[in-house]
Amino acid sequence: MxxxxxxxxxxxxxxxxxxxxxxxxxxxxxxxxxxxxxxxxxxxxxxxxxxxxxxxxxxxxxxxxxxxxxxxxxxxxxxxxxxxxxxxxxxxxxxxxxAPGRGDDPALRVALLGVLAELPQQDRAVLVLRYWEDLGVEETAAALRLTPSAVRSRASRALARLRTRLGDQFDDLARP
Missing domain, CATH: 1.10.1740 (Rna Polymerase Sigma Factor; Chain: A)
Structure with a gap:
């Protein structure tokens, strides 16, 4: 050059x-x-x-x-x-x-990170891109080289696992 x-x-x-x-x-x-x-x-x-x-x-x-x-x-x-x-x-x-606890509710953060870590890597990547990065289904699909329907089904299953795993704990942690 x-x-x-x-x-x-x-x-x-x-x-x-x-x-x-x-x-x-x-x-x-x-x-x-x-x-x-x-x-x-x-x-x-x-x-x-x-x-x-x-x-x-x-x-x-x-x-x-x-x-x-x-x-x-x-x-x-x-x-x-x-x-x-x-x-x-x-x-x-x-x-x-x-790691230092940052944010309004360290207990909620730790619980969510713990459950997120238990998800398969592709499901975790879908959730992070869809809900943390706020990408659309099409953008997430392109980033992960998946079909849009695969992104939707992975997101749905991963969110269901999060809800099941956290159960009543989420309601307790999310309260101010």
Whole structure:
């Protein structure tokens, strides 16, 4: 690449990518946090890995209509591929990384994250994209490479599991 055609930042990368990464990093980490079921360290790793993938193709991605949406798709795919790789090499434990409780109701947050972590990864990804990211069925389907009917049925089944698993506990936790 000719340096006369592209301005480089102090770190050697295009300044537009740096601005994009700074503006999107927090949102990507929050989304990854939900995808991982509350693992803050893994969430940061996944967001960083996704941004690294974006950096390699930034020239093409920066010309897209919605680079933030593409970044979210890359994050979800990074999460899904990480789960596949990890399933053969790591074992699940019953201990959780310490994470500070934030928000109005830490008990509700912990209960929801715990139940969310029990869902299969595809169902969790559907719920996070549909209800956390507030994407439509079509957008979620495109991001996960599923059909819209598969997104609707996965969301319905996953929400039913959440309701069943939380039961009366949800009503108690949701009260002010």
């Amino acid at each position: 000719d340096s006369s055609t592209t301005t480089r930042g102090a770190d050697g990368g295009p300044p537009e990518f740096r601005e994009f990464a700074v503006s999107q990093a927090r949102h990507l980490v929050r989304t990854a946090y939900l995808l991982t079921g509350g693992d803050a360290h893994l969430a940061e790793d996944l967001a960083q890995e996704a941004l690294g993938k974006l950096y390699g193709s930034w020239r093409r991605i920066s010309r897209m209509e919605n680079p933030a949406g593409y970044a979210r798709t890359v994050l979800v795919n990074t999460f899904l591929s990480h789960r596949c790789r990890r399933s053969s090499s790591e074992r699940v434990t019953d201990t959780f990384a310490e």
